[in-house]
Amino acid sequence: MAPTAAPLRSLQPGSVFKPSGHQVIAQYLAPRALRGDTTTVPGLVADDVDVFSAANPAALPFHPSSRRDHGEAWGYFYGDYPTGDVRPVPGGCWVRYGAEKGYVHGQGGAMEAVAFRRSFAFHVTWRAEDGGVVVLPTPWLMKEYLLNKGAAAFRAAAARVGPKANMDCVVRKIFAKPPPPPPPCSSVEEEFPASGYPGGEESGYSSDEDLKRVGCRFVEEPARKRGPFCVV
DSSP states (O other), rough: OOOOOOOOOOOOOOOOOOHHHIIIIIIIIHHHHHOOOOSTTSSSBBBBGGGGGGGGGGGSSGGGGGGGGGGGGGEEEESSOEEEEEEETTTTEEEEEEEEEEEEEESSSOOEEEEEEEEEEEEEEEEEESSSSEEEEEEEEEEEEOOOSSSHHHHHHHHGGGGOTTTTOEEEEEEEEOOOOOOOOOOOOOOOOSSSSSSSSSGGSSSHHHHTTTTOOOOOOOOOOOOOOOOO
16 A cells, blocks of 8 residues: 555645755754654645655655656655665665765854765665566665754753654655756767756755666766665
């Protein structure tokens, strides 16, 4: 059964919900972690959805305004705790890649990371007739935002947290974006960005590392050591 959620808040015609990473942390993650509060802007981050019960991320309850032609979709979901490096699901597994991105607060010697963003890619996996494991990448990626509980700002707030506080909670952005179309034929050589997309994490795939996971062009870099793929 596909996961379901309460109806998301209606948006004005032509509007889309694509907050920056800083906005996710300040307006959604921190209030939820410190007070259990989801009413800052209710309904835009789905609650009570087990994203790992979906055999395919496409089955998740995305808002209609967050779907586009050719398979593009994105959505935001609360979670009670962070994801491990490899997370099996009914149709495959989510695998962590790349390094954590820190969101820094403060100045000078008081500067510290108050939150992190981690990246995951969804792979379809199954066992072949010869007993081998087949692993295929998909266009689906996930960005997971979590607080740095050891940061001074949150240590000071520990005595004032609400009864529904959960400092381990996360916000997950799950999204897929179709590969960029090939450039038109031309007798004049043109330059195109390596990713094919404008920069910025709100625009979709936010780095060549993301595009590497879905089979697009990328710049080689040392592979991140990680555990084995899961098999379903």
